[in-house]
Amino acid sequence: MWIAILMGLRNIRRRLSRTLLTVSMLAFGTLMLVFVIGLNEGTYKDMIRMSTTTWNGQFQVLNQDYNDSPSLYESVENSDKIMEQLRAVSGVKAVTARVETAGLFSVDNRTAGGQLTGVIPEHEKEVASLVGTISEGSFLGKTKDPEALPIVLGDGLAKRLKVKLHGEVVFMGQGADGSTAAELYEVVGLIDSGIHEMDASMAFIRLSDAQELLVLGDKVHRIVGRVESERVLSGLDAKVDLPEGDVLQTWEQIMPEVSRGIEQDREGSVVILYIILFMVVLGIVNTLMMSVYERTREFGVMKALGTPGWQIILVVICEGAWLAILGVGLGTLLGTLLILSLQDVGLQMLDQPVEFAGMQILKIYPANTMLGNVTYPVIIAVSSVLGSIWPAWRASRLDPITALREF
Amino acid sequence: MKRRQLLYGVLMSVVVGMCVPMGALAQDDAKEIDIKALSRKLDTMFRSKTTRAKMRMEIVTPNYERTLTMEMLTRGQDDALIRIQSPRKEKGISTLKKGNEMWNYLPKVKKVIRVPPSMMTSSWMGSDMTNDDLVQNSSWEDDYDVSQLKDVPTGEFCLQFTPHEDAPVTWSKVVACFDAKYQLPKTQSFYDEKGTKVREIKMDKYKKVDDRLIPSRITITPLSKDKKGNKTTMIYESIAFDVDIDEAEFSLANLRRGK
Numbered sequence: 091m092w093i094a095i096l097m098g099l100r101n102i103r104r105r106l107s108r109t110l111l112t113v114s115m116l117a118f119g120t121l122m123l124v125f126v127i128g129l130n131e132g133t134y135k136d137m138i139r140m141s142t143t144t145w146n147g148q149f150q151v152l153n154q155d156y157n158d159s160p161s162l163y164e165s166v167e168n169s170d171k172i173m174e175q176l177r178a179v180s181g182v183k184a185v186t187a188r189v190e191t192a193g194l195f196s197v198d199n200r201t202a203g204g205q206l207t208g209v210i211p212e213h214e215k216e217v218a219s220l221v222g223t224i225s226e227g228s229f230l231g232k233t234k235d236p237e238a239l240p241i242v243l244g245d246g247l248a249k250r251l252k253v254k255l256h257g258e259v260v261f262m263g264q265g266a267d268g269s270t271a272a273e274l275y276e277v278v279g280l281i282d283s284g285i286h287e288m289d290a291s292m293a294f295i296r297l298s299d300a301q302e303l304l305v306l307g308d309k310v311h312r313i314v315g316r317v318e319s320e321r322v323l324s325g326l327d328a329k330v331d332l333p334e335g336d337v338l339q340t341w342e343q344i345m346p347e348v349s350r351g352i353e354q355d356r357e358g359s360v361v362i363l364y365i366i367l368f369m370v371v372l373g374i375v376n377t378l379m380m381s382v383y384e385r386t387r388e389f390g391v392m393k394a395l396g397t398p399g400w401q402i403i404l405v406v407i408c409e410g411a412w413l414a415i416l417g418v419g420l421g422t423l424l425g426t427l428l429i430l431s432l433q434d435v436g437l438q439m440l441d442q443p444v445e446f447a448g449m450q451i452l453k454i455y456p457a458n459t460m461l462g463n464v465t466y467p468v469i470i471a472v473s474s475v476l477g478s479i480w481p482a483w484r485a486s487r488l489d490p491i492t493a494l495r496e497f
Numbered sequence: 498m499k500r501r502q503l504l505y506g507v508l509m510s511v512v513v514g515m516c517v518p519m520g521a522l523a524q525d526d527a528k529e530i531d532i533k534a535l536s537r538k539l540d541t542m543f544r545s546k547t548t549r550a551k552m553r554m555e556i557v558t559p560n561y562e563r564t565l566t567m568e569m570l571t572r573g574q575d576d577a578l579i580r581i582q583s584p585r586k587e588k589g590i591s592t593l594k595k596g597n598e599m600w601n602y603l604p605k606v607k608k609v610i611r612v613p614p615s616m617m618t619s620s621w622m623g624s625d626m627t628n629d630d631l632v633q634n635s636s637w638e639d640d641y642d643v644s645q646l647k648d649v650p651t652g653e654f655c656l657q658f659t660p661h662e663d664a665p666v667t668w669s670k671v672v673a674c675f676d677a678k679y680q681l682p683k684t685q686s687f688y689d690e691k692g693t694k695v696r697e698i699k700m701d702k703y704k705k706v707d708d709r710l711i712p713s714r715i716t717i718t719p720l721s722k723d724k725k726g727n728k729t730t731m732i733y734e735s736i737a738f739d740v741d742i743d744e745a746e747f748s749l750a751n752l753r754r755g756k
Contacts, residue, residue: 159723163560196610203615260608262601268561268623270587274606 094401098408105381109413112377116417116474117424119366119373120467124425127462130359132433132455134352141348142341143219144283147314149323150344151176151330154337156311157344162191162266165309166336172313175330181322184216187310189300193263193271195243195293197251204247204291206261208300217314220283227255227279230296234276239299241275245282246290253277261293265305273303356461363466370417370470371477378410378481389485390493399486406485410478418471426463429456530654532643535675539637539682540574542711543736547572550736556624559726565622566734576747577631581622592621592631593752599628602752609753618667625696625717625729640664641671652677679703679710695721707738 102109142148151172153164166172169187176185189208194201211230215221221229230240234256241259243251253259257277265271275295283289301307317323327338342349382389389402436453543550547570554565565587570578577594581587589604599612617629635641641658649655655674660666672686681703687696696719700712713733745751 194610194612194616196608199611201611201613201616203613260603260606260610262603262610264620264623266560268556268558268563269584270590270603270622272603272605274608 091404094404094408095411097405098410098412101381101405101409102412105384108377108380112373112413113417113420115373116370116413116470117421119370120418120421120470121425121428122421123362123366123466123470124422124462125428125456126362127359127466128425128429128456128458129437129439129454130355131459131462132429132457134355135457136455137348137352138341141345143316144285145218145220145288146341146344147217148317148320149315149326149338149340151313151315151332151336151338152311153335157339160190160311162264162304162306165306165311166313167309167333169308169310169313172330172332172336176313176315176326179322179326179329181318182326183316183318184213185313185315186210186213186217187297188214188312188314189297189304189306189309190311191263191271191300191304193261195247195251196260196262197253197257200251202247202250204244204293206263206293206295206300208297208304209294210297214294217316220281220288223281223283224279225282227277229279229281230294231278233278238276239273239295240278242279242281242294243277244289244292245280246286247293248277248280250290255280259293261303263304265303267305269305271303271305273299363469367470367473371473374410374413374474375477375480377413378406378478379484381409382406382481382485385485386488386493389488390490393488393490394494402486403479403482406482407475407478410482411475414471414474418467418474422463422467426458429458429463432456433458530645530675532645532656533638535656535673535680536638536641536643536658538680539673542682543733544571544574545738547740547742548736548738549740549742551734553732553734554622554624554626555730555732557726557728557730558623563623565624570742570746572742572747574636578746578752579631587622590622591752593747593749594631595747595749599631600749600752609749625719625724625727626731630717635660635664635666637673640666646672649674653683676703681710681712695719702732704733706736709738711736 151166153166155161156164173185173187176182187210191206192203193206195204195206196202209230211221215229224242225245227242230242233240238258241261243253243259248254251259255277259275259277261271261273261275263271281289281292281294295303297310301309317326323340326340330338332338392402433455436455438452439454550569550571552567552569554567556563556565563584565581566583567579567581569580575594575596577592579592581590589602591602593600593602597614599617601610601612602608603610612628618627620626621628621631637643637658641660641664644657644659646655646657653674654677655672658671658673660668660670667689668687669690669692670688672688673682674684675681676683682700684700685698686694687698689695696717699716699718700714701716702712702714703710704713711733715731717729717731719727
């Protein structure tokens with residue numbers, strides 16, 4: 091066995107230039123695959139990061155019916171206790187609670203429909219990066235009029251209402267007891283998240299103000315949290331004691347469109363693997379075929395000396411294996427290094443930002459992943475070795491007499 | 498014997514005499530119902546030059562039950578003012594409708610909110626009545642094609658209203674059934690674009706007010722899945738037609754003052 095491996099190594103050194111050519115082709119193919127997959131996975135990561143960090147969080151606790159049919163009444167009770175439990179879990183970075191309702195915002199004679207969200211400002215800052223996109227004023231900070239209640243508007247909504255900082259806005263909706271919920275607020279901040287739909291319809295007030303306005307007591311609609319890594323999410327629901335009817339959902343369940351989109355795209359990228367696989371295997375088979383034909387006499391001699399067929403097969407496969415290991419190894423190494431060098435600075439590949447689930451993507455930050463840097467290269471290497479079986483089998487089947495007569 | 502026969506004869510003639518004209522009347526009703534007049538009745542039943550009414554609204558949902566009392570002033574077909582009188586928390590909340598426009602006054606924040614056209618199909622004060630129902634932008638007489646339905650329960654006749662293409666309504670058709678005797682609406686069934694019945698309105702407790710017969714109780718039951726268990730009942734506690742109402746009552750300035 092060792093002899094076969096060493097012989098393989100010796101043999102590929104005999105025609106160095108051809109070996110180098112084959113290895114570099116393999117390396118280039120693998121590099122391309124690793125890099126393209128890296129770009130894809132990087133984009134996915136970005137999508138997940140953006141869709142979770144801007145607003146939705148990586149997990150939420152909510153009534154099981156709330157996502158399908160949001161209503162004032164599908165609420166979560168004892169939110170303080172649940173949040174306390176969640177914060178105690180190691181790896182949970184931040185937790186906050188929200189109350190949501192729809193209604194009318196009005197300034198003078200202008201009225202616009204929108205979404206009012208009650209938040210805990212100090213915790214919301216740790217969970218939703220949206221809070222950081224305040225373009226004017228503060229996120230539910232001090233009001234000019236000490237009596238007034240603060241509100242933050244999406245800048246699109248503010249524009250629709252033609253209201254400026256410190257202007258007055260009336261909200262009118264419906265409380266949980268069916269009564270008309272109406273309140274006057276002072277605009278203390280404007281948000282420009284860049285997500286058009288949100289900016290045009292969202293407004294934020296303090297959670298306690300919202301609970302009072304909507305006669306909700308201490309009930310909330312969502313508990314939203316962030317974790318240090320995806321791993322913390324699995325089994326998180328078992329670590330908290332949730333009331334009957336409430337569920338803990340991860341971002342994949344909260345935003346099924348994101349995970350589904352990624353899964354579909356990932357399936358589509360398998361085509362790249364197939365193309366590169368085809369190219370690489372053809373190259374290997376070609377190289378080995380040539381090498382076997384060149385050495386017909388050599389194999390003839392080996393056979394004449396009584397070398398069994400399987401040993402000849404082994405020798406040729408080892409040649410292929412060496413080529414594959416060197417080529418794929420080099421390609422993976424280069425690809426990984428390339429991704430490493432680009433993963434923080436990003437790659438400007440698009441002139442126009444691409445919109446995905448309400449998020450804009452302008453730069454791509456490639457990422458190394460198990461799939462792109464290990465699984466796919468291994469598939470290529472293994473396929474290359476399998477591809478070399480054919481030339482090896484041809485070599486083992488040579489008739490020593492005819493073979494020796496060549497040249 | 499003779500006397501008894503005579504008695505029979507008298508009785509018979511009385512019975513027959515009573516039956517014949519009634520039968521003839523009933524037949525006339527079935528044959529010649531004035532579709533136009535009935536459509537107009539749906540439009541103007543509660544309207545006059547002016548009206549002043551006291552109403553009670555009982556709202557039942559799976560989550561809450563509540564009762565509102567209010568005063569409603571109307572002028573012609575276009576203008577209406579509703580002021581909530583109880584419960585206390587909502588006392589003074591007013592809705593003004595002028596032509597196709599609508600505003601709410603909120604005494605708590607002392608502000609007037611215009612109700613945009615996009616909100617016309619949403620609920621009024623948490624009831625099963627929409628802003629549109631209240632405002633009645635469409636006219637049964639002018640915005641629908643009307644045809645009489647056959648195969649209806651005895652003592653009723655039913656009209657099917659199909660909206661004109663440009664009519665400001667969201668229904669695909671509305672079937673209204675009338676009490677044949679009183680020529681007053683009994684039920685109205687509303688169908689959405691898919692042809693599913695989504696709402697039913699029942700009108701009963703007919704009452705005579707100023708020579709007019711009107712249904713004094715209106716029950717709205719939404720039939721969509723998300724509104725299961727909801728019901729709104731409106732009861733006219735009193736209504737007076739053609740009363741003197743100050744012009745200013747229907748002005749936006751007056752609404753804004755919270756009067």
